[in-house]
Amino acid sequence: MQLEGMNGMISSPTLTLEDxxxxxxxxxxxxxxxxxxxxxxxxxxxxxxxxARYLSQDQALTARILRLANSAYYxxxxxxxxxxxxxxxxxxxxxxxxxxxxxxxPWMTKPLKGYGLGPREMWTHSFAVAVGSQxxxxxxxxxxxxxAFTAGLLHNLGKVALSIWLEDKLGGMLAIACREGxxxxxxxxxxxxxxxxxxxxxxGEVWNLPKPLIEAMKFHHNPNGCEPFNPLVDCVHVADYLxxxxxxxxxxxxxxxxxxxxxxxxxxxxxxxxxxxxxxxxVSYEQHEKLFEDAS
Amino acid sequence: MPAVGSAVLVGMADIQVIKGSGxxxxxxxGSCIGLCGLDPIANVAGMVHxxxxxxxxNKGEAKPGKFADTGVPALIAEMLKAGADRGRLRFAMAGGxxxxxxxxxxxxxxxxxxxxxxxxxxxxRSLGLRIIAHDTGGSVGRTVSFTxxxxxxxxxxxxxxxxxxxxxxx
Numbered sequence: 001m002q003l004e005g006m007n008g009m010i011s012s013p014t015l016t017l018e019d020x021x022x023x024x025x026x027x028x029x030x031x032x033x034x035x036x037x038x039x040x041x042x043x044x045x046x047x048x049x050x051x052a053r054y055l056s057q058d059q060a061l062t063a064r065i066l067r068l069a070n071s072a073y074y075x076x077x078x079x080x081x082x083x084x085x086x087x088x089x090x091x092x093x094x095x096x097x098x099x100x101x102x103x104x105x106p107w108m109t110k111p112l113k114g115y116g117l118g119p120r121e122m123w124t125h126s127f128a129v130a131v132g133s134q135x136x137x138x139x140x141x142x143x144x145x146x147x148a149f150t151a152g153l154l155h156n157l158g159k160v161a162l163s164i165w166l167e168d169k170l171g172g173m174l175a176i177a178c179r180e181g182x183x184x185x186x187x188x189x190x191x192x193x194x195x196x197x198x199x200x201x202x203x204g205e206v207w208n209l210p211k212p213l214i215e216a217m218k219f220h221h222n223p224n225g226c227e228p229f230n231p232l233v234d235c236v237h238v239a240d241y242l243x244x245x246x247x248x249x250x251x252x253x254x255x256x257x258x259x260x261x262x263x264x265x266x267x268x269x270x271x272x273x274x275x276x277x278x279x280x281x282x283v284s285y286e287q288h289e290k291l292f293e294d295a296s
Numbered sequence: 297m298p299a300v301g302s303a304v305l306v307g308m309a310d311i312q313v314i315k316g317s318g319x320x321x322x323x324x325x326g327s328c329i330g331l332c333g334l335d336p337i338a339n340v341a342g343m344v345h346x347x348x349x350x351x352x353x354n355k356g357e358a359k360p361g362k363f364a365d366t367g368v369p370a371l372i373a374e375m376l377k378a379g380a381d382r383g384r385l386r387f388a389m390a391g392g393x394x395x396x397x398x399x400x401x402x403x404x405x406x407x408x409x410x411x412x413x414x415x416x417x418x419x420x421r422s423l424g425l426r427i428i429a430h431d432t433g434g435s436v437g438r439t440v441s442f443t444x445x446x447x448x449x450x451x452x453x454x455x456x457x458x459x460x461x462x463x464x465x466x
Contacts, residue, residue, distance in 0.1 A: 116454035174455050183396050224399070241395060245408050246308070246347070247326030250437030252454035255326060257435075259406065260399040271405045275348050278408065279362070282308065282347065 015165060017194045017202055024161050028107040030207055033058035034099050038150065041096040042210060051092055052084040055099070064102035065095070073291040093146045100150050101127070101291075107160060114166030115159055116252030122160065125249025126153050131288045132239030132281050133232075139277070140267035142231035151216035151232045152239050154209075158200030158217065162188075170252045177256055184253035185221050197221055223263040234263040242281045306330065306343045309362035313342040313374045314444060321441040325391035327409035329364070329416050329432070330440040332449055333371060333387045334464040335380035341444045341464075342378075344371040346391075348408065349415035364415035372423065385425055386464045388449045389416055390440045392432035409433065429462035 021027065036054040040046035055062055062083050069086045070079055080086045087095050108123040115122075133152030137143040166173070173187045188195035201218035216236045219226040223237040237260065244255045264271065303319040304312045308328065312320055320343040322330035329346040344367045351363040360366035376382060392413035398406060405411070413432040420427055431438070431451050439452040440461075447465025452458040 171455055241406075244395065245327040247324040247328055247437055250324055250326055250454075254437045254454070255393050255395045255409075255435040257395055258397045258399060259395045261406065262399065264406075274406055275350070275408070276352060278348060279352070 015192060017198060020161050020165065020199050021203055021206055024164060027203075028104075028157070028160050030103050031058050031061050033061050034103040035207065035209075037096055037099045038210070041092050041146065046092065048084070048087040048092060051095060052082075052087050055083040055087075055095075061099065061102055064105075065098050068098050068102060068291060071291060096146050097130075097149050100130075100153055104153055112159060112163035112251070114163030114170060116170050117159075117163075117249065121249040121251065122156070123249070125243055125251075126156055127288070128243040128246070128248040128285050129153070129155055129236060129239045131285050132242045133235040135281055135284050136235040136238050136267065136269070136277070137231070139280075140231075140235070140269055142267050143235055147212065148232055148235045148239075151213050151236050154200070154204070154213060155217055155220045155236050155240065156196065156200065157203055158196035158198065161203060162196050162199050174252060174256075183221070183258055184256040195221075221257050222260070223266075224260050229266055231267065234267050237263045238267065238269070238277075239281075242278055245278065246282060246285075248285070304343075306345045308345050309347055309359040309367075311342065311344045311361040311367065311371050311374055313340065313371075313378050315340050315378050317445045319441060319443050321439065322391070323439050325438045325440065326393055327391070327412055329389050329391040329412045330438075331368065331371065331387060331389040331416055331420075331427075332440070332442045332464070333375055333380075333385050334442075334444065334447060335375065335384045336386070336447060336465045337384055338379045338381060339444060340375050340378045340380035341442060342371050342375045342380075343442060344368065346412055346416060349411045364412060364419055368416060368419040369423070372425075382425075387420060387425065387427045388429045388442075388462050388464060389413070389427055390431040390438050390449075390451045390461060393434055393436055393438070396435045428464070431461050 033054050037051050040051050069090060108126055109120045111119045112122050130149045130152035133148035134145045137145045137148035177184055177187045185195040197218050201214050204214040204217050212230055212232045215226050215230045216232045219233045220236045220240055223233045226233045241259050306312045306320055306322045316339055322345045332343045334341045344361045346364045346367045347362045349364050351357055351366045360370040392409040394407050394409035436453045442449045447463045449461045450458050451461050
């Protein structure tokens with residue numbers, strides 16, 4: 001893909017989707033052990049032993065997981081001293097989520113100037129969408145809740161890579177959005193030829209993530225565009241809306257996105273029950289946030 | 297007990313009241329509303345961070361500030377308890393943003409931001425009071441602050457910086 005920037009906003013040389021991944025320094029990555037744990041928990045043959053074996057190959061990740069597992073949030077009566085113990089006590093699904101949190105936290109807490117996000121704001125938003133997606137998946141019984149958690153956590157991955165290329169352009173992009181009545185992702189496509197959803201999906205492919213997760217990144221602002229419909233995409237779309245509405249980790253793009261009510265309908269949730277869902281979401285988010293009170 | 301001479305963060309669903317000098321702030325309002333009240337003679341100020349328009353029936357709630365219909369009266373009650381006079385109260389509010397566009401039924405209940413702003417206005421009006429300035433709607437996140445000494449209520453956004461909405465002492 002190779003598309004010219006518009007209005008001089010993106011200077012030459014012309015930027016392509018592949019360039020974003022190839023030329024961005026300090027690009028985030030997921031540890032191989034985290035990817036292996038994700039695959040194992042999705043696999044019918046995955047076992048506590050195999051997960052512990054993969055995790056033990058990455059000492060830094062193991063240390064972060066043990067720190068989270070021993071936080072006051074879980075309130076365990078005794079200290080967990082190794083990953084085998086952690087998998088047995090907390091369960092495979094919980095360890096998967098902790099593994100994703102421990103893997104993404106270091107780079108998601110950095111500020112993203114291109115989106116007007118200060119330190120930790122990207123993290124706040126992503127973690128809230130993860131918690132919200134898990135809640136929506138559980139309530140609608142439409143998707144596996146820990147897959148929804150991962151999809152929510154990673155949905156804005158593209159912003160992490162794209163931010164540096166958009167620095168000093170945010171004001172101009174918002175001016176275009178206001179003048180032409182466009183959403184922020186439409187402006188990204190207008191000036192770059194692709195948006196943060198495309199970049200995230202491309203990175204997901206490079207990382208060899210499962211297809212449903214890649215779709216969640218690619219279609220989280222346009223779930224109607226995902227064919228066939230993917231419940232994970234719908235869960236992330238609804239959770240993203242809840243998170244934006246509650247003002248969690250809002251950047252300069254704010255709430256300048258579409259909400260496709262059809263996603264809610266496909267999940268068998270009603271607009272009339274939305275206030276209760278929002279309230280339940282905030283209670284759940286505040287509970288989960290405690291995980292980091294003494295572990296981050 | 298109202299805080300005195302301090303900078304107070306008003307978290308989601310919180311109600312905070314200060315007597316004397318100090319500052320009240322709500323960070324990162326999306327669809328939520330930051331409603332601020334002041335009695336300029338008694339020097340009592342208060343702020344509520346409203347999340348949703350209406351409390352749920354048949355569901356007890358420990359935090360009345362969460363909803364407009366319970367939060368606004370609770371804010372006023374706290375201010376009166378701190379020495380404010382109901383007849384001197386002045387209000388300003390900001391927030392109530394929503395997503396840029398809904399794809400389907402515009403009459404649905406999904407526009408939390410607009411419904412929050414309307415609900416706060418209605419409750420204030422039903423109590424015979426008045427909001428003298430507001431900055432609501434749109435698709436931007438806002439951080440709001442109120443300084444009791446100056447009476448100035450400011451609204452800050454990522455792109456526009458900090459602007460003065462009104463002076464509740466004027």
